[in-house]
Amino acid sequence: MLALGATPALADKISVAGENYTPTIWVDPDGCEHWVMDDGVEGYMTPHTNRQGIPVCRRGNxxxxxxxxxxxxxxxxxxxxxxxxxxxxxxxxxxxxxxxxxxxxxxxxxxxxxxxxxxxxxxxxxxxxxxxxxxxxxxxxxxxxxxxxxxxxxxxxxxxxxxxxxxxx
The missing domain is CATH 3.30.1330.60 (OmpA-like domain)
Known part of the structure; x- marks a missing residue:
């Protein structure tokens, strides 16, 4: 979030205090479980990756x-x-x-x-x-x-x- 009048260089150094980021979990159509936090950080719930480093998701049987x-x-x-x-x-x-x-x-x-x-x-x-x-x-x-x-x-x-x-x- 860019504060009013802040330059992009300054925006990297600004932090928002007192906000709670609650992770959200969802399952996409391929069966991959994801998590995301309100600040846009996203990741896969499944820790396994293939040889190319791509997450291996649980297939829904x-x-x-x-x-x-x-x-x-x-x-x-x-x-x-x-x-x-x-x-x-x-x-x-x-x-x-x-x-x-x-x-x-x-x-x-x-x-x-x-x-x-x-x-x-x-x-x-x-x-x-x-x-x-x-x-x-x-x-x-x-x-x-x-x-x-x-x-x-x-x-x-x-x-x-x-x-x-x-x-x-």
């Missing part, structure tokens, strides 16, 4: 895959009572420090609709997690963009309609 047909009605982001109970038990038993919730759909409907539906379903699961005291690091909706099976068959589409829960330990 799902610790839970919930097939959305078991929890949601067609075209809905509302979780059934039985689904909420199963999810609450899951979050209470995993022992993770935080979670990333990612929603997915099959390829039926438009991309825009599927993106919104997958995000709303992920948010619904995150709300159940938060109600158990779980820390949510991120909520994502991928729509139909990350299929794990072919959308050419009913069985494949059912596999693609899912909510993945990534545990950060």
């Amino acid at each position: 799902p610790c839970g895959v919930m097939h959305s047909d078991q929890f949601f009605a067609t075209n809905s982001a509302r979780i059934s009572h039985a689904g909420k109970a199963r999810l609450a038990q899951f979050f209470a038993s995993t022992g993770a420090t935080a979670y990333i919730i990612a929603g997915h759909t099959d390829s039926r409907a438009s991309d825009q609709y599927n993106m919104r539906l997958s995000f709303n379903r992920a948010n619904a699961v995150a709300a159940v997690a938060a109600s158990t005291g779980a820390r949510i690091a991120d909520v994502r909706g991928y729509g139909e963009r990350s299929p794990i099976a072919s959308n050419a068959t009913a069985h494949g589409m059912a596999k693609n309609r899912r909510v993945e829960i990534i545990c950060i330990r």
Whole structure:
């Protein structure tokens, strides 16, 4: 921060006293945990680097895959009572420090609709997690963009309609 009337050379020598810098932690889409302080200092949470000195990030492997047909009605982001109970038990038993919730759909409907539906379903699961005291690091909706099976068959589409829960330990 440059004080009024200060030159850039003087600005390097000015310090702000009495301010508290609180670190913030987030996980980017590649699974890298970062920290940043209010003064702009940023770093990676993962201390491992490859041979080129680039940080190696934790890849998020799902610790839970919930097939959305078991929890949601067609075209809905509302979780059934039985689904909420199963999810609450899951979050209470995993022992993770935080979670990333990612929603997915099959390829039926438009991309825009599927993106919104997958995000709303992920948010619904995150709300159940938060109600158990779980820390949510991120909520994502991928729509139909990350299929794990072919959308050419009913069985494949059912596999693609899912909510993945990534545990950060």
